[in-house]
Amino acid sequence: MSDILKKILEVKQAEVARAVAKKPYAAVRAEAEAMPKTRDFVGAIRGKIALGKPAVISEIKKASPSRGVIRENFDPAAIARSYEAHGAACLSVLTDVQFFQGSKSHLIEARAACNIPVLRKDFMIDPYQICRARTIGADAILLIVAAFTLSPTLPRQGGGGKTSSPPVGEARSAHGLAPDHPGKTPSPLAGEGWGEGAAEFDVARMQELEALAHELGMAVLVESHDAAELDAALQLKTPLIGINNRNLRTFETRLETTLDLLPRISNERIAITESGILKPADVQLMRGQGVNAFLVGEAFMRAEDPGVELARLFG
Numbered sequence: 034m035s036d037i038l039k040k041i042l043e044v045k046q047a048e049v050a051r052a053v054a055k056k057p058y059a060a061v062r063a064e065a066e067a068m069p070k071t072r073d074f075v076g077a078i079r080g081k082i083a084l085g086k087p088a089v090i091s092e093i094k095k096a097s098p099s100r101g102v103i104r105e106n107f108d109p110a111a112i113a114r115s116y117e118a119h120g121a122a123c124l125s126v127l128t129d130v131q132f133f134q135g136s137k138s139h140l141i142e143a144r145a146a147c148n149i150p151v152l153r154k155d156f157m158i159d160p161y162q163i164c165r166a167r168t169i170g171a172d173a174i175l176l177i178v179a180a181f182t183l184s185p186t187l188p189r190q191g192g193g194g195k196t197s198s199p200p201v202g203e204a205r206s207a208h209g210l211a212p213d214h215p216g217k218t219p220s221p222l223a224g225e226g227w228g229e230g231a232a233e234f235d236v237a238r239m240q241e242l243e244a245l246a247h248e249l250g251m252a253v254l255v256e257s258h259d260a261a262e263l264d265a266a267l268q269l270k271t272p273l274i275g276i277n278n279r280n281l282r283t284f285e286t287r288l289e290t291t292l293d294l295l296p297r298i299s300n301e302r303i304a305i306t307e308s309g310i311l312k313p314a315d316v317q318l319m320r321g322q323g324v325n326a327f328l329v330g331e332a333f334m335r336a337e338d339p340g341v342e343l344a345r346l347f348g
């Protein structure tokens with residue numbers, strides 16, 4: 034796992050602990066269950082694609098660890114209105130405070146200013162955060178597979194150690210290939226500073242968080258960056274399969290990441306290419322390969338009017 038991701042997750046754990054001390058889980062869960070109905074995030078994406086249009090999840094993000102401050106003049110409500118007016122399918126709003134200068138209020142303001150569904154973009158590792166997402170109005174949440182990496186040094190069996198559930202190998206069998214590592218999801222990070230033994234992902238935990246999100250009426254976007262992460266992602270039920278072109282360890286961004294992993298994703302799912310889409314040629318490259326859903330932030334955030342840039346990029 035990247036040092037930055039590791040650092041972010043430590044902060045998230047501390048945030049959850051502080052929040053639980055202020056308000057217990059049962060209370061936030063009850064609040065979540067009492068919220069009005071969500072907007073249909075998956076339906077909004079399918080709707081665009083059914084019309085032969087690209088489905089664009091447009092991001093509202095002030096800053097990032099790799100880029101620093103991206104947008105000075107930052108008005109989430111105005112940005113949300115502009116995105117909606119120019120055909121965005123959905124919004125994605127960064128709510129992480131420390132690393133992305135985001136805020137829950139950004140999501141609340143953005144959602145109140147439009148009628149399209151909104152993803153809470155944050156680092157979700159705990160049921161508490163899922164409930165909290167629902168209480169601020171999120172229609173969807175993000176699960177980043179890399180955040181569920183089990184340390185190779187953790188005990189795998191017994192002694193209270195976590196074990197991952199057996200992979201179903203859905204996409205591979207859909208392509209006529211048998212899963213080659215039954216019972217484990219090996220990571221290519223092994224041998225790249227991880228020491229001996231393949232890393233695994235806590236798929237059971239991801240499934241638990243997904244089930245809770247679905248129970249609360251929210252959609253789930255699951256994000257992967259390589260084949261092992263994608264295999265873990267495909268063990269979830271959600272149709273929304275994100276492929277992050279940005280490596281969270283090095284911040285290197287390669288659009289080939291999406292093209293390389295695409296054949297593993299069956300047609301019942303929706304492949305969403307994330308990060309590094311900057312120019313019309315990038316969009317054409319993806320659409321030419323059958324990718325119809327996009328998550329774009331920086332290109333829009335740097336433009337004077339983000340929605341106008343959306344129309345230009347995807348026009």
Ligand SMILES: O=P(O)(O)OC[C@@H](O)[C@@H](O)c1c[nH]c2ccccc12
Nearest residue numbers: 277307308309310328329330331332
């Ligand atoms: O700004 P870009 O390169 O268009 O990327 C948007 C989005 O993919 C990126 O912000 C992102 C993808 N996965 C994440 C996980 C956490 C925070 C941010 C992200």
